Amino acid sequence: MKKTWVKKKSTVLVCGYCKECGKQLLSNEGGWIVTLKKEYFCHDGKDGSCFDNYCELKYKQQQQEKQYANGRKKEVQLYESWKEKSKSIRKEKGYEDEIKR
Numbered sequence: 001m002k003k004t005w006v007k008k009k010s011t012v013l014v015c016g017y018c019k020e021c022g023k024q025l026l027s028n029e030g031g032w033i034v035t036l037k038k039e040y041f042c043h044d045g046k047d048g049s050c051f052d053n054y055c056e057l058k059y060k061q062q063q064q065e066k067q068y069a070n071g072r073k074k075e076v077q078l079y080e081s082w083k084e085k086s087k088s089i090r091k092e093k094g095y096e097d098e099i100k101r
Helices: 050-093 095-100
Strands: 014-017 024-026 032-034 040-042
Touching (some): 040 050
């Protein structure tokens, strides 16, 4: 009997699942990205690159947070100016002295 060299079958491992579309990412296939937070994304998702979609979504969320923060700052500034105006009005009318007594 003749002995021949038999090539060992390569092992395929599941490395993770795409965070956006849930696709299984295998070790023998390329085309996927791992972020610093160990989040996995594939290049060929349903609506284009899942990583690109994720980045756009994150960018939009950051913009909304900035708008909210700016709006909140304006509210605080308005409140502070209102407090100053009300103090000056009370001083003019003499209410400030009555409250302290």
